[in-house]
Amino acid sequence: SPGDSVVTLLDYGAGNVRSVRNAIRHLGFDVKDVQTPEDILNANRLVFPGVGAFAAAMDVLNKNGMAEALCSYIEKDRPFLGICLGLQLLFESSEEKGPVKGLGLIPGVVGRFDSSNGFRVPHIGWNALQIRKDSLILDDVGSNHVYFVHSYRAMPSDENKEWVSSTCNYGDNFIASVRRGNVHAVQFHPEKSGDVGLSILRRFLYPKGQLTKKPTERKALKLAKRVIACLDVRTNDKGDLVVTKGDQYDVREHTKENEVRELGKPVELARQYYKDGADEVSFLNITGFRDFPLGDLPMLQVLRYTSENVFVPLTVGGGIRDFTDANGRKYSSLEVASEYFRCGADKISIGSDAVYAAEEYLRTGVKSGNSSLEQISRVYGNQAVVVSIDPRRVYLKNPEDVGFKTIRVTNPGPNGEEFAWYQCTVSGGREGRPIGAYELAKAVEELGAGEILLNCIDCDGQKKGFDIDLIKLISDAVSIPVIASSGAGSAEHFSEVFRKTNASAALAAGIFHRKEVPIQSVKEHLLNEGIEVRI
Ligand code: 1PR
Numbered sequence: 362s363p364g365d366s367v368v369t370l371l372d373y374g375a376g377n378v379r380s381v382r383n384a385i386r387h388l389g390f391d392v393k394d395v396q397t398p399e400d401i402l403n404a405n406r407l408v409f410p411g412v413g414a415f416a417a418a419m420d421v422l423n424k425n426g427m428a429e430a431l432c433s434y435i436e437k438d439r440p441f442l443g444i445c446l447g448l449q450l451l452f453e454s455s456e457e458k459g460p461v462k463g464l465g466l467i468p469g470v471v472g473r474f475d476s477s478n479g480f481r482v483p484h485i486g487w488n489a490l491q492i493r494k495d496s497l498i499l500d501d502v503g504s505n506h507v508y509f510v511h512s513y514r515a516m517p518s519d520e521n522k523e524w525v526s527s528t529c530n531y532g533d534n535f536i537a538s539v540r541r542g543n544v545h546a547v548q549f550h551p552e553k554s555g556d557v558g559l560s561i562l563r564r565f566l567y568p569k570g571q572l573t574k575k576p577t578e579r580k581a582l583k584l585a586k587r588v589i590a591c592l593d594v595r596t597n598d599k600g601d602l603v604v605t606k607g608d609q610y611d612v613r614e615h616t617k618e619n620e621v622r623e624l625g626k627p628v629e630l631a632r633q634y635y636k637d638g639a640d641e642v643s644f645l646n647i648t649g650f651r652d653f654p655l656g657d658l659p660m661l662q663v664l665r666y667t668s669e670n671v672f673v674p675l676t677v678g679g680g681i682r683d684f685t686d687a688n689g690r691k692y693s694s695l696e697v698a699s700e701y702f703r704c705g706a707d708k709i710s711i712g713s714d715a716v717y718a719a720e721e722y723l724r725t726g727v728k729s730g731n732s733s734l735e736q737i738s739r740v741y742g743n744q745a746v747v748v749s750i751d752p753r754r755v756y757l758k759n760p761e762d763v764g765f766k767t768i769r770v771t772n773p774g775p776n777g778e779e780f781a782w783y784q785c786t787v788s789g790g791r792e793g794r795p796i797g798a799y800e801l802a803k804a805v806e807e808l809g810a811g812e813i814l815l816n817c818i819d820c821d822g823q824k825k826g827f828d829i830d831l832i833k834l835i836s837d838a839v840s841i842p843v844i845a846s847s848g849a850g851s852a853e854h855f856s857e858v859f860r861k862t863n864a865s866a867a868l869a870a871g872i873f874h875r876k877e878v879p880i881q882s883v884k885e886h887l888l889n890e891g892i893e894v895r896i
Contacts, residue, residue: 368566369404371395371431371447373421379705381410381444383669384552388563398430406566407434410552411446414742415455415471415513418446419463432464435544442498442565443546445511448539451546457513467539468520471513476840480532483512483744483811485842486865487640487895488529488549489581493517496526496540497568498547501560504580506895507537507549508558508674510707510744512811514548531584543568553674553707555635555895585895586859587866588883589641589844590634590873594660594679595648597621602659604630605647606871608822610751610790612647624874628666634873635671637880640895642667642675643814643868645710645749647789649680661704668705677701678710678749678814682733694733695740702741709737710747710814713787719804720796728808738809747844748805749814751790752783752798752831765797771830783817783831790818798831799838806839813839814868817847822871824850827858836863844868852878852886859892 368390372378382392385408395401409431411418422428435441435451443451454460455471463471476482487506492499514535517525521536529537529548538547545565551558592604593612603623605612613619624630631642644667646660664677681701684692698709711734718732728735738746756774760767765782773779783798802813815835817828827845836843842865845858849869858867872878887894 365405367391367393367405369393369395369400369407371401371407371409371427373418377702377705377707378410378412379665379703380550380552380668380672380707381408383705384559384562384672385566387670387672388559388566390566395427398426401427401430401434404434404439406440406442408442408444408565409447409450410444411448411450413446413740415446415449415457415463416459416461418450419461422450422464428464432466435464435466438542438544440543440565440568441545442562444552445548445550448536448546448548449513449515451539452515455513467515467524469515469518469536471515473513474535475532478532481840481842481865483510483841484514484531484584485510485744485812486587487554487581487585488531489583490527490529490537491534492527493525494540496538496545498540498545498561498564499527499538500564502557505557506581506585507551507554507561509537509549510553510674511548512742512744552672555672558672581893581895583893584865585640585893586864586887587640587844588638588855588880588887588894589643589866589868590631590639590880591643591645591846591868591870592627592630593645593647593870594627594663595621595646596659597623602627602663604874606822606874609818610821627663630874631663631667631671631675634880635673638884638896639673639880640866641673642671643710644675644677644679646677646679649678651788652680661700664701664704664706674707675705676708676710676747676814677706678712678747681709681711681737682714693736695736698733698737698741702745708745708747708812710749711737712749712751715748715805715808715810716785716787716794716796716801718808719801720794722804722808723796723800732808734805734808734810738811743809743811743841746810747812747814748801748810749816750798750801750835751786751816751818753786753790753793753818754781754828754831755784756781763797766799766834768830768834781830783834786818799834802835802839802843806841810841812842812844814844815846815864820848823848824872826850826854827867829858829861832858832862832864836865842866849878852883855883856887856890856892859887860890
């Protein structure tokens with residue numbers, strides 16, 4: 362029938378649902394948006410990618426009669442796929458800013474992960490599934506990792522065991538997916554889980570299809586260390602958006618013309634890295650601190666195009682702050698972030714503005730709630746907010762010389778200094794601020810950051826390895842995931858950072874752009890070293 366090629370999508374406008382749309386279209390279906398409860402009842406297949414906070418989602422569903430329609434649709438065993446919050450909302454209640462009542466279709470309470478046992482919260486990254494029963498849509502997953510990003514989870518119990526089709530281990534064995542008849546829901550993001558994720562969606566959309574992907578030989582065991590490709594983006598002197606790469610943040614050629622170094626086109630490179638097995642792709646709009654990003658329509662276009670066929674998480678940073686344009690029109694950082702999310706970003710990354718927010722918080726001891734970091738994480742959840750730190754190493758003879766956290770360095774400074782602190786900078790490294798990376802990291806964790814992207818100006822583009830002292834310091838200081846960045850020159854540098862520090866991910870730019878070290882060879886090296894990775 363004509364409706365056969367249509368997927369009905371329940372999107373209440375709270376986050377990035379573009380990727381789900383793109384994935385459905387990629388698999389040959391049209392998307393019809395739910396406008397009224399009747400659209401739910403009349404759906405041939407319904408996808409519900411819940412985003413945002415539990416309470417806010419329940420409010421929307423209750424207000425316009427969607428909750429009742431959803432329950433009735435599911436109770437009739439009509440084809441349903443809930444994703445992430447779309448799984449959690451099926452339970453009785455959630456502790457997220459609650460207790461808050463859910464749809465009550467599955468017995469159980471959604472609770473927060475416990476970070477006291479050494480597991481970082483949010484649970485971000487590629488993890489393994491333990492299949493509990495025939496789940497149909499997970500038939501191709503077998504031994505592959507899938508992508509999770511959440512701080513709350515439901516637990517299996519005797520009361521809900523008829524539902525639980527797989528679990529995942531992260532401190533707890535929590536519910537990764539449920540199935541009863543034609544009703545499915547998954548805690549992870551199939552639309553962000555690469556080929557394996559697409560095969561899950563395909564099996565939901567074409568339930569009688571053949572096996573699409575042979576499970577790999579190697580069984581995924583636990584949360585994988587992520588390898589991230591980063592694209593520093595800016596306009597060149599001709600006004601085109603290009604991928605550039607600096608040496609210690611200097612992106613200009615040292616020639617007479619002093620032109621911006623160009624290493625490729627953003628959309629093409631992102632696609633290439635996705636094919637090569639990057640676990641995530643980050644775009645940093647490196648002149649965003651001075652140019653207003655919503656004036657920078659090409660960057661939004663880059664995100665839209667990239668998310669059409671890159672099915673791993675996308676992060677975008679640069680210029681996320683309040684802004685008043687030439688006509689006096691005010692834009693809040695939340696509007697900037699919302700536009701990025703609408704265009705296909707899964708996470709936004711804040712640099713300079715997070716430094717100012719942390720300074721203010723440390724000075725006053727009060728969370729104002731007004732910083733971009735706090736506002737965006739309140740609305741989109743802290744898992745969607747990365748803070749990018751751009752510190753510079755400052756050597757010291759004497760650790761008492763500054764009022765910031767100092768460390769004894771592994772390699773002494775140029776004048777034999779044995780100590781250092783890491784000074785935060787803003788505006789792409791142009792201005793040093795009176796705050797250390799350690800103090801900043803702890804403050805932004807309290808203000809609601811879900812992850813830290815830890816650069817190091819001294820190491821950037823040098824290919825001599827990550828700053829292990831810095832990454833150890835920060836990854837031991839916070840309980841949110843830390844992405845190690847700056848200085849990768851070989852596959853061995855990745856295994857070193859994962860062996861010596863508690864980094865959850867490692868990011869590189871130059872070696873990937875110059876094709877000096879392919880992503881695949883980094884992954885293979887890590888695998889050979891016994892480090893869990895997604896292959
Ligand atoms: O301050 O919120 O507007 O955000 C600006 C963002 O742009 C920040 O995330 C900041 O890190 C970034 N940025 C600003 N200027 C530069 C520059 O290079 N001139 N790039 C810049 C940061 C660092 C990494 C790089 C790694 C790995 N680049 O992104 O990709 O160091 O490089 P490597 O593997 O080649 O060593 P705001």
